[in-house]
Amino acid sequence: MDSGREGLKAAAAERALELVESGMVLGLGTGSTACYFITGLAQLVSSGLRISVLATSEASAQLARAAGIPVISDLDQRLDLAIDGADEIDPGLNLIKGRGGAMFREKMVAQCSERFVVIADDSKLVPRLGQGALPVEVLPFLWRRTAARLGALGANWELRGGLEHPYRTDNDNLVLDLRFPTGIADARDLEREINNIVGVIENGLFVAMATGCIIASANGIQILGSLA
DSSP: OOHHHHHHHHHHHHHHHTTOOTTOEEEEOOSHHHHHHHHHHHHHHHTTOOOEEEESSHHHHHHHHHTTOOEESOOSSOBSEEEEOOSEEOTTOOEEOOTTSOHHHHHHHHHTBSOEEEEEEGGGBOSSSOSSOEEEEEOSTTHHHHHHHHHTTTOEEEETTTTTSOOOOTTSOEEEEEEOTTOOSOHHHHHHHHHTSTTEEEESEEOSOOSEEEEEETTEEEEEEOOO
16 A cells, blocks of 8 residues: 555545535545545544535445444435545546446435535546546446447446456446547547446546545645635
């Protein structure tokens, strides 16, 4: 584990805690950086902060409950704020998420939030999306045909976990990791093309969804977009 990189993740999470106010309903992300935010949030709750949270994964929900944070499973209003990490962030604040396998719920939570703020270290900044894998959640039924249609978009694909022990999401679906040899030229068009394929549940492209990003580097904290 890169202790320096972990320190940057913790620093980004700590800055995000400054956005939290008593009475808020928060969206909790999934992944290593989000875990630092949940840990810090638990300390605030133990000191008297009154909030409730909607988690994007069972893992984050369990972590929050164990720390004494009130967790809800549904709501009929918009979330005040969602905090989550990202795998890639381009200059327009478009994202790739889901290498932790929770992109469907993460996107649902982001879409129903007044503010969606991303916390990350500076290694997640990329000139163009598609430097690594783009996760796509698909139905197990006829998944090979779904994979073939995704491959026709110019991607090489891999079943996460392999055939013998395939990874299953919290929704009990499969994940196909796509790689585009030359990167992703138009994230918005690709997101639409992928989600138009029958059998696809959701993909990890988050286009024009982040309101702001908190980026930690060796030089300190950088704010991209708006946190307001």
